[in-house]
Amino acid sequence: MFTGIVAESGEVREVVDDEGGRRLTIAADEVLDGLDHGASVSVSGACLTVEAFDDETFEVFLASETLEKTYFDVVEVGDSVNLERALRADARLDGHFVQGHVDTVTEVVDVREVGEDWEYEFAVPEAYDAYVADKGSVALDGISLTVAERGEETFTVAVIPTTRELTNLSGKEPGDPVHLEVDVLAKYVERMLDD
Incomplete structure (x- = not known):
């Protein structure tokens, strides 16, 4: 669950088409703070799971179903994406309930x-x-x-x-x-x- 209050814009640093999907590496600052493997991050409104990360970037995998409902199939290196970490239970809800399920x-x-x-x-x-x-x-x-x-x-x-x-x-x-x-x-x- 998210609030729709974007923390920052990240930059797509790498795009790799894999069998059954696509892998993105995204550069960020704020959302990397305290990030864990398996964490949920809203990437331009899509709830994605962090598979790997370092001090500058994180990596997510887009399954074929996600690619069908989004425009991530045309995202390229250098593109800007909106980033938000998942809502903590004790956090203020400043936006509205956003599921991260792109319609x-x-x-x-x-x-x-x-x-x-x-x-x-x-x-x-x-x-x-x-x-x-x-x-x-x-x-x-x-x-x-x-x-x-x-x-x-x-x-x-x-x-x-x-x-x-x-x-x-x-x-x-x-x-x-x-x-x-x-x-x-x-x-x-x-x-x-x-x-």
Whole structure:
């Protein structure tokens, strides 16, 4: 479980395609502090298991199922990824409950500077239309954000300068892929209403 409060952006240092998946080596600072083998790290919104690490990097393996639901199949050396360690039971929940289970990939439609802030517009994937609500929570590349405005086929989020600086959003442009995880509470409500 995560909060969607990204600790830092890491850099992909190595990509190795293995049988049945893909291995990434990611450079980081903050998330390496106290890291253990087998720890969970949110990498741009996907909960991945640390298989190896040293003082500068950690390594994760992406199984074929993860590659099918994410854009990690096109990630290259030098790409920026958002990083967050798993939520401790005694920690403050500053964002919202983020499982690290990417639902789908969407894309950036538009990026606009509004004063000191930014507005990012994203496409609403048809299968997830019911889960994206005005003022509801979404996780985009692992970032906990609030839907500022819901359009017919798109939604907009407001991004403050600190979030833009700390995350990979600063490098995102129209057409770029983004991981989307809808609010898990909305999924549970739908399930209860279906029963």
